[in-house]
Amino acid sequence: MKVPFIDLERQHKPIKKDLMQAFERVLDSNKFILSDEVKKFEEEIAAYTKTKHAIGVSNCTNALLLSLRALGIGPGDEVITTPFTFVATAEVIAIIGAKPVFCDIERQTFNIDTGKIKEQISGRTRAIIPVHLFGQAADMTSLTRVTKDHGLKVIEDMAQAIGARYKGQMVGNFGDTACISFYVTKNLNALGDAGMILTNDAKLDSLIRAYRVHGAYKKYHHDFLGYNDRLDAMQAAFLRIKLTQLDAWNERRRQIARKYDDALRDVVATPYISGDNESVYHQYTVRAARRDELNKFLNEQGIATAIHYPVPLHLQPAFRYLGYREGDFPVAEKAANEVLSLPIQQDLTDEEIDYVIKNVRQFYGK
Ligand SMILES: Cc1ncc(COP(=O)(O)O)c(C=O)c1O
Structure with a gap:
């Protein structure tokens, strides 16, 4: 017997007709970037995670990057995270010019050891990125206690945890922002790269939306330098089908x-x-x-x-x-x-x- 780790053919077979219909719908719409399809998917993800705002982006790595930027973190700042995660979590901290500071993990859950975070806080610490590793939330009660005490921002890396709950509440509601990956092997997976940023803060929502399109609140009017970091309509259409499952x-x-x-x-x-x-x-x-x-x-x-x-x-x-x-x-x-x-x-x-x-x-x- 052969047991696969991931078998996408098996996953797609029962929903292939729906995926093909979605493909045709987007093809016929001739709207491939952002569009109504992305807007609807954003609304559906916000409703699913019970958050106020959801912003479709190209992948979770960039979701983390845009979150850091929107929170004003950059050179000279330190951001604490776990050393036991996929590289993207810490990579983005370094890429924007800040310093990743690691904190050891709990033996049992593999998540950041919130009891050890204080040891890593310095005068330059601005934020913490907890990762809800393997589908289980980090200890957000004690983490929030520390971040409140020290005035730190929180970005949840929920790349691996859409649908997970902590004390009955959906993950994605504990940080200033939360970042989802729809990478092909994730529980909710695109047919390519895709990601989403969640936030309950209206100001962050509009700032991140501007970062997503070259720092523009209004087309061709650039208030600051941003990125091209948009979610494709095609991926949104596929993901809308999968979200129902x-x-x-x-x-x-x-x-x-x-x-x-x-x-x-x-x-x-x-x-x-x-x-x-x-x-x-x-x-x-x-x-x-x-x-x-x-x-x-x-x-x-x-x-x-x-x-x-x-x-x-x-x-x-x-x-x-x-x-x-x-x-x-x-x-x-x-x-x-x-x-x-x-x-x-x-x-x-x-x-x-x-x-x-x-x-x-x-x-x-x-
Ligand atoms: C914990 C964690 N953070 C970030 C990422 C990056 O996600 P993406 O591949 O969508 O950029 C991943 C995915 O691989 C991940 O597992």
Whole structure:
């Protein structure tokens, strides 16, 4: 048996007719950039996440970048984030000329350790970017306490967490802005790159909309320098179809997670979801003894896996200039050596999940 990590053909087969109709609708409209299609999708995402404003952009990396810009962060400023995330989270801080400052993670959730944030705050700190990693929100109660005390801005990196809840509330409502990725492997995925910025602040909404189109509130009138960072109408049309399926897909992910939890908790450390959280299981990431051997074994049995992430950001060559060393963030470093993500795409069959379970157990002689 072969168990894929992601199989887009399976995902698209049942909705192919709808996707083709959407394609034709946009093709016939001859409106390919922003347009009514994007406006409707923005309204639907705002309604879904229960936020006031949603701004369609080209991807989540740029969503983070525009958020930082709109919050006035730049050279001389510091922004705190986690070293255990996809590179984009910290990359954008450096790209706009500010300094990324890392803070270690919690052992159990892999999210930023809010108890350690204060140690990283300096007179130059302006903002924090918590990442809701693998589909589970960071501890936003204690994070907000720290940011309120120190007057810091918050950008939620919810690239992996659309639909997740924290204390019953949708993620995306805890920061000054929140950034979503619709990258092809995400829970809500475009047929290409796409992203969205959420905010409950009307001023930020209009500022970000201007940043999105070369710093113009009015066409050809440029108040400041901005970007070309617009969402395509075609992607919005595809995503509108998929959004109607998202809750069902996330529920199926949770069902698969429960199956894995029950069958694997005696052989690996299964994901810990805090009592405050409802995860959307973007990844099902375990901690495993002899991780690399297990990984090789599963791959040989036809099971696709992934390591999120093998090298924490403070040890990446790209961030060497920051001067961090091995041992600076021991929890993140240990996680990088132990984590393994098992297939959890909603389209997997129960037989495939059973096959993964059987092989993980077999590896540990159970
Ligand atoms: C945590 C996190 N942040 C940011 C990004 C960047 O998203 P995008 O690929 O849409 O730019 C990703 C996606 O890969 C991510 O997982």
